[in-house]
Amino acid sequence: MKFEGEHLLPGQLGHFFIILGLIASGVAAFSFIKSIATKEIQQKSSWEKLARYSFITQGISLLLIFSVLFYICYNHLFEYMYAYKHASKELESKFLLACIWEGQEGSFLLWAIWQAVLGYIILRRKKEWSSSVLAVISIAQVCLFFMILGIYFGDVRIGNSPFTLTRNEIAAPIFSRPDYLNLIQDGMGLNVLLRNYWMVIHPPFLFLGFASTIVPFAFAISSLIQKKYTQWVKPAIPWTLFSICVLGLGIMMGGKWAYESLSFGGYWAWDPVENASFVPWLIIVAGMHTMLIFNATGHSLRASFFFAMMGFVFVLYSTFLTRTGVLGDASVHAFTEAGKAINVMIGSFVFLFAVPALLLFFVRYAKIPAIHKEEATGSREFWMFIGSLMLFLTSIFIIAKTSLPVYNKLFGTNIANPEDVEFSYNKVVVIVAFIIGLLTAVGQYLKYKETPAKYLLKKIAVPTLVAAVVATLLGIFYPIHFYKHGMGFLIAIYAALFAAIYSVIANAYYIWGGLKGNLRFSGGSVSHAGFALMIAGMLISSGNKQVISNASVNGINIPVAKDANGKQTEDPMENLTLLRDVPTTMGDYWVTYTGKTFGNEKGKRFYHLQFQKKDSSKSKEEFSLNPDVYVMKDNNMSSNPDTRNYLSKDIFTYISFALNESGNRDTGSFHIMEMNPGDTGYYDHGYVILNKVERNPDNGKYHFKPNDVAMQADVRIVNKDGKSVTAHPAIQVDNIGIVNFDDTLYAQNMFVRFAGISKEGKVKIGVKTSNGVIDFITVKAYVFPWINIVWLGIAFMAIGALMSVLQRTQAKPRVWAAVLVVASLAIFYLFLFANQ
Amino acid sequence: MKKTHIIILVGIAALIVGLLTYAVDFSTYDSIASARKKEGKFVHIIAKLDKDQPVEYDPIKNPNYLSFTAIDSLGNKTKVVYLNSKPTDFEKSERLVMKGTMKPEYFECKDMLLKCPSKYKDDKEQLQKNVTATTGNGESR
Numbered sequence: 001m002k003f004e005g006e007h008l009l010p011g012q013l014g015h016f017f018i019i020l021g022l023i024a025s026g027v028a029a030f031s032f033i034k035s036i037a038t039k040e041i042q043q044k045s046s047w048e049k050l051a052r053y054s055f056i057t058q059g060i061s062l063l064l065i066f067s068v069l070f071y072i073c074y075n076h077l078f079e080y081m082y083a084y085k086h087a088s089k090e091l092e093s094k095f096l097l098a099c100i101w102e103g104q105e106g107s108f109l110l111w112a113i114w115q116a117v118l119g120y121i122i123l124r125r126k127k128e129w130s131s132s133v134l135a136v137i138s139i140a141q142v143c144l145f146f147m148i149l150g151i152y153f154g155d156v157r158i159g160n161s162p163f164t165l166t167r168n169e170i171a172a173p174i175f176s177r178p179d180y181l182n183l184i185q186d187g188m189g190l191n192v193l194l195r196n197y198w199m200v201i202h203p204p205f206l207f208l209g210f211a212s213t214i215v216p217f218a219f220a221i222s223s224l225i226q227k228k229y230t231q232w233v234k235p236a237i238p239w240t241l242f243s244i245c246v247l248g249l250g251i252m253m254g255g256k257w258a259y260e261s262l263s264f265g266g267y268w269a270w271d272p273v274e275n276a277s278f279v280p281w282l283i284i285v286a287g288m289h290t291m292l293i294f295n296a297t298g299h300s301l302r303a304s305f306f307f308a309m310m311g312f313v314f315v316l317y318s319t320f321l322t323r324t325g326v327l328g329d330a331s332v333h334a335f336t337e338a339g340k341a342i343n344v345m346i347g348s349f350v351f352l353f354a355v356p357a358l359l360l361f362f363v364r365y366a367k368i369p370a371i372h373k374e375e376a377t378g379s380r381e382f383w384m385f386i387g388s389l390m391l392f393l394t395s396i397f398i399i400a401k402t403s404l405p406v407y408n409k410l411f412g413t414n415i416a417n418p419e420d421v422e423f424s425y426n427k428v429v430v431i432v433a434f435i436i437g438l439l440t441a442v443g444q445y446l447k448y449k450e451t452p453a454k455y456l457l458k459k460i461a462v463p464t465l466v467a468a469v470v471a472t473l474l475g476i477f478y479p480i481h482f483y484k485h486g487m488g489f490l491i492a493i494y495a496a497l498f499a500a501i502y503s504v505i506a507n508a509y510y511i512w513g514g515l516k517g518n519l520r521f522s523g524g525s526v527s528h529a530g531f532a533l534m535i536a537g538m539l540i541s542s543g544n545k546q547v548i549s550n551a552s553v554n555g556i557n558i559p560v561a562k563d564a565n566g567k568q569t570e571d572p573m574e575n576l577t578l579l580r581d582v583p584t585t586m587g588d589y590w591v592t593y594t595g596k597t598f599g600n601e602k603g604k605r606f607y608h609l610q611f612q613k614k615d616s617s618k619s620k621e622e623f624s625l626n627p628d629v630y631v632m633k634d635n636n637m638s639s640n641p642d643t644r645n646y647l648s649k650d651i652f653t654y655i656s657f658a659l660n661e662s663g664n665r666d667t668g669s670f671h672i673m674e675m676n677p678g679d680t681g682y683y684d685h686g687y688v689i690l691n692k693v694e695r696n697p698d699n700g701k702y703h704f705k706p707n708d709v710a711m712q713a714d715v716r717i718v719n720k721d722g723k724s725v726t727a728h729p730a731i732q733v734d735n736i737g738i739v740n741f742d743d744t745l746y747a748q749n750m751f752v753r754f755a756g757i758s759k760e761g762k763v764k765i766g767v768k769t770s771n772g773v774i775d776f777i778t779v780k781a782y783v784f785p786w787i788n789i790v791w792l793g794i795a796f797m798a799i800g801a802l803m804s805v806l807q808r809t810q811a812k813p814r815v816w817a818a819v820l821v822v823a824s825l826a827i828f829y830l831f832l833f834a835n836q
Numbered sequence: 837m838k839k840t841h842i843i844i845l846v847g848i849a850a851l852i853v854g855l856l857t858y859a860v861d862f863s864t865y866d867s868i869a870s871a872r873k874k875e876g877k878f879v880h881i882i883a884k885l886d887k888d889q890p891v892e893y894d895p896i897k898n899p900n901y902l903s904f905t906a907i908d909s910l911g912n913k914t915k916v917v918y919l920n921s922k923p924t925d926f927e928k929s930e931r932l933v934m935k936g937t938m939k940p941e942y943f944e945c946k947d948m949l950l951k952c953p954s955k956y957k958d959d960k961e962q963l964q965k966n967v968t969a970t971t972g973n974g975e976s977r
Contacts, residue, residue: 374838386843393851400855408865416880418861419935419946428854573900575921629924639924656921657895778899778921 003167005181006079011163014068018148018161021061025141028054032135036226048131052123055134058141059116065148066100066109069162073099078184081169082106082162088189098199099190101207104323104342105148105162110204112144114211122215129235132222133215140214143349147342156341192630192638198257201830202250206277209247210315213280215239216287217312217357220305224360229368233291233304238808240288240308241523245801247281249827252534252794256831261640265652265782266542267790270425272327275402276318282395284311286388293381296448300385302368307392309357314399316350327405378453380446387439394432398425423485430492433535437499440528441467441506444514463509467502474501480543497539503532520807520816527800534793541787548587549576549653549781575656578609580746580775588614593777594624603631607655607777611644627654627779649785657778670751670766674758683767686719691726693763702730702741709733713754715765717745727752729765746775791831799824863935868912871938881934881943883908885927893922906932906943915942923950 028051035047072080073087073096086099086106100106119137122130150161166184167175174180190199219236223229254274255267268274287307290300321327324343375382401424404415418424445451445460480493507529511522550573578584578593585591592610599606606626613621627642641654673681673688681688691714696704704710710732718724730741731754743752753766802823806816866879885891889905902918904926916934923929931951936944 375840377839382839385840389844389847393847397851397854414865416863416865416935418863419878424861573919575895575899577895577899579896657893657899657924776896778895780921 001176001178003079003181004179006165007075007077008079010068010072010077011080011165014065014072014163015150015161017061017064017068018145018150018163021058021065022142022145022149024054024058024061025138025145027051028058029135029138029142032131032138036131036135051131051134051138055116055119055123055138058138058145059113059120062109062113062116065162066113069100069106069109070096072163076187078187079165079167079181080162081164081166084166084184084187086187086190088187090186091189091195094197094200095190095195098194098203101203102190102194102199103162105160107203107207108144108147109162110207111211112141112148114204114208115141115144115214118212118215127235129219129222129232132226133218136218136222137214140353143352146345147349158341159345160342193262196257196261197834198253198261202253202257205246205253206250209243209250210277210280210319212239212243212246213284213312213315216243216284216308217353220308221357221360224305224364227364227367229301230294233294233301236308237288237291237295238805240284240291240311241801241805241808243284243311244281244288245798245805247277247284248794248801249798251277251281252791253830256791259652259787260643265780266545268538270422272402272405273322275398276321279395279399279402280311280314280318282391282398283307283314286391286395287311289384289388289391293384297375297379297381298369298371299375299381300388302365302370303385303388305361305368307388309361310392313350313354313357314395316353317399320346320350321402321406326409376450378446378451378456380443380448380451383439383443383446387436387443390432390435390439394429397428401425423489427485427489427492430489430496430539433496433539434492434499437496437503437532437535440532441499441503444507444510444525444528459513460506462513463506464502466509467498467505470505471498471501478540480540482543493539493543497536497543500532500536500539504529504536507532520803520813523800523802523804523807525800526803527797530793530796530798530800532793533796534790537786537789537791537793541784541790544785546587546783546785547574547781548589548651548783549574549779550586574780575778576781577657577776577778582747583612585614586611586781587783590614591781593775595775599628599630605629605631605658607658609653609779611651625651625653629655629658645788647788649783650787651781651783653779653781655777656780659776670753670755670768672755672764672766674760674762674764676762681765683769685769686717688765688767689716689718690714690763690765691716697730701728704732711754713763713765715752717748717750717752717767719748723748729754731756788832795824795827795831798827867910868906868908868914868943869910871943872914875938875940878935878937878946881906881908881936883932883934885929885932886913887927889913891922891927895921902926903942906934914938916945917942918945918948920948923948926950 031047031051031054035044035051038044038047069082071077072083074093076083076087076089078084078087082103082105083099086102087096091099101110115137119134119141122133122137145159147159148161149159150164151158167180174183177183216236216239219232219239223232251274252267254277258264258269259267284307287304287310290303290307293300294304324346375385404417407413408415441463442460445456447455474497475494480490480497482490482493507525510525511517511519515522515525576584576586578591580593580595583590583592589611592612594608594610596605596607598604606628609625609627611623611625623644625642625644628640630638630640639655641652643653644651671683673683675681675688675690677690677692679690681690694712694714696706696708696710697712698704702710702712710730712728712730715727715729716724717727725745725748727743727745729743729752732739732741738756740753740755744750745752749769751766751768753768755764755766758764799820803820806819811819861878863878863880866874866881868881868883871877871879871881883906886905886907891902891904893902899921900919902920902922904916904918905913906916907913916936918934929950933949933951934943934945935947937946938944
């Protein structure tokens with residue numbers, strides 16, 4: 001059958017480039033290896049030439065595949081499954097990129113593109129190690145191309161191509177019609193949870209971070225194969241630093257996104273998907289430190305090999321966890337399963353890299369040069385090694401816990417997470433934070449080989465003293481109120497917080513005291529201070545996070561358990577119902593739900609909450625927050641928070657329950673009273689006084705013109721309790737007929753209508769009370785104090801890592817300054833200002 | 837033995853201890869019947885919302901009280917009390933992962949994960965439904 005209106009050319013092109021890229025990367029891998037193995041100079045260089053051109057070919061193929069896919073989504077070619085699944089006509093164009101990496105295929109593509117870009121940089125620099133590193137990257141490219149290949153071998157489809165046709169993927173009767181494309185009105189579109197500018201920025205960063213971990217891996221494994229054990233470390237350090245910077249940023253961008261626009265109520269929840277990206281980061285940080293040790297002292301080479309390889313291996317393992325559906329019930333945002341064949345392929349990808357790496361490491365272990373003299377206890381390398389080991393063990397702890405669903409699959413068990421998942425991580429990690437805080441505070445003041453005790457004491461006395469004073473003041477004037485898990489945990493929080501403050505101050509001081517203000521060498525201090533600042537921010541903002549939509553203050557009063565000191569120990573009930581126009585107390589504020597409006601996109605509703613500071617004697621602080629609820633085409637609802645940012649805190653609120661617009665039309669009728677101005681009429685809940693009638697009013701409420709035929713009544717309503725309110729219903733007569741502008745008194749549950757003029761010239765006022773009109777929303781609201789410290793910390797950490805990259809690649813001062821200024825501005829803007 | 841070796845061993849021991857302490861408060865996936873046998877213990881139950889029974893949620897009275905009946909794959913039923921707001925699309929959910937403890941009268945749910953049909957685009961059956969639904973509208977226009 002011939003189908004009408006299909007555009008098959010882009011798909012064919014895309015498919016062609018996938019195959020071309022696969023072959024090219026295969027050729028690149030083979031000839032890079034060949035060029036290393038060949039001794040004869042001329043042959044060697046011709047193999048190398050072939051390899052380089054093939055590598056460039058696969059890179060260009062990837063860019064073309066991406067362009068074709070973008071073209072398909074941009075032009076809404078719904079004959080392609082990818083466009084149908086991820087794009088839709090109403091989607092703003094900035095989200096078109098997001099469509100591409102919403103799906104598995106697109107995100108593999110993104111990963112492959114970054115590896116190609118990094119490979120190209122290595123290729124351009126033409127160092128002696130380039131070929132062996134590129135050989136490893138080329139093999140990884142082959143694997144990634146297989147993931148998006150989409151060719152059948154017998155009944156098994158190898159990889160999922162992004163260029164499959166909708167009619168081939170879905171069995172539905174309409175595909176038997178040649179004009180089926182006219183019937184597909186629109187695509188399914190991007191999941192609304194993902195319609196956020198972070199969805200455009202976060203995935204590229206995260207995948208660049210993931211992709212970059214292959215470089216240290218490639219350095220390490222090719223050195224093991226070629227038995228050149230020591231030369232790789234120096235060139236691998238800047239790459240590892242780059243990974244740390246980008247992956248760290250990528251992870252925290254995810255946190256910022258979750259915090260800003262998803263109703264998770266925070267930036268980190270120890271979700272398996274979060275853990276899976278955090279673990280490789282911890283390992284490469286450990287690896288970077290051991291590499292530094294080796295560079296300075298010759299110690300820790302074996303550990304460097306191990307960590308450099310494990311970083312990438314755990315990136316692959318994370319891929320396996322998040323993309324094969326194995327996490328299932330354990331995670332809220334893993335990719336869902338995409339077919340058995342692809343799962344097997346992802347599994348093989350992991351094994352293909354992990355098994356040879358580990359085998360080789362153990363086979364060569366004894367041959368890797370190691371210094372047999374011990375590190376001195378007073379040396380920098382000793383404590384750096386302890387820190388690296390700490391990070392590695394923490395990462396194993398985290399991944400061991402995260403892999404719970406894998407054990408269940410393997411052994412048929414039914415173990416589940418403990419009651420309080422977050423606490424089960426936090427209680428361990430808080431101790432790690434304490435130790436890392438101390439190590440990063442003191443570490444830089446130690447010298448390699450041996451530190452004279454006198455020197456250390458002299459140098460560190462000032463920052464220690466300052467830190468002790470700051471920490472004590474903080475403890476007195478801004479104590480942490482986190483009693484939920486008992487005194488032991490609270491003490492641990494304080495210990496970690498003090499260590500973090502110590503580290504911030506010691507590292508900041510070191511830039512002046514140790515480096516004499518030489519900023520070019522201060523990357524380490526800046527990133528340590530940033531990391532510690534972030535930890536301090538996390539401890540403060542989470543430790544003193546306050547639920548202000550607390551039902552126990554809302555007159556409902558559900559008793560909350562209190563300990564002997566009268567401190568609250570149990571989670572308060574976190575939802576609060578706000579009736580329309582009824583001010584309700586929430587923390588330090590009176591909050592009124594004043595109504596809702598519709599957003600630009602179909603199905604988006606904004607709810608307006610007016611916040612007013614209770615103690616308004618000092619300043620009249622008032623603001624409104626507009627969290628929204630989004631009903632998608634498939635009737636799924638998503639709730640997006642709104643946040644009021646202050647320097648010192650965020651007030652964060654989102655809708656946890658809202659009635660659907662199911663139009664529960666009210667059936668009651670108006671009780672009509674006829675009266676003259678000044679008269680009083682009675683209804684079943686009180687009485688009504690008609691104050692006056694105004695012709696063609698032009699005021700805050702109505703804007704009639706002088707030649708309109710309209711009237712507004714000023715009515716005072718007094719109910720049984722003696723409460724009095726005024727209403728301003730109006731009526732207008734035009735050439736179409738009579739229009740009633742009823743006034744709705746939400747707080748009283750009441751409609752007031754100007755019903756007309758009687759024959760005797762009296763004004764007809766209608767009153768209707770109803771239970772059906774109650775308009776309300778249920779919200780959750782939190783205060784996160786000092787959360788900006790978290791963002792400031794991550795920004796400094798990334799900038800510090802970047803400074804080290806620049807310093808170690810011997811960037812010229814001008815380049816150094818330019819890159820740093822641009823990157824810093826971008827990072828600060830993204831994390832601290834973009835949402836305001 | 838070298839210092840670093842000792843420290844590595846101590847570190848690994850600490851890791852094992854850490855994981856073991858974690859093992860103490862492990863929970864399990866249970867059916868309603870097996871959860872009844874361990875009343876008061878924290879468990880995970882995978883079940884469905886029993887759509888024949890009423891769902892009680894009155895946010896004006898108490899936004900933190902939801903009660904409904906859950907039925908598991910073995911056909912056992914239990915009343916569930918969830919002290920939180922009603923999740924969006926609760927009635928449409930196809931599967932619930934409920935975390936909490938069994939009480940004599942009801943299951944007290946602390947946390948709940950919902951599996952709703954259309955959140956999963958990669959589900960082929962759902963895509964078929966979608967195609968049929970959108971094109972159905974198209975034809976009537």
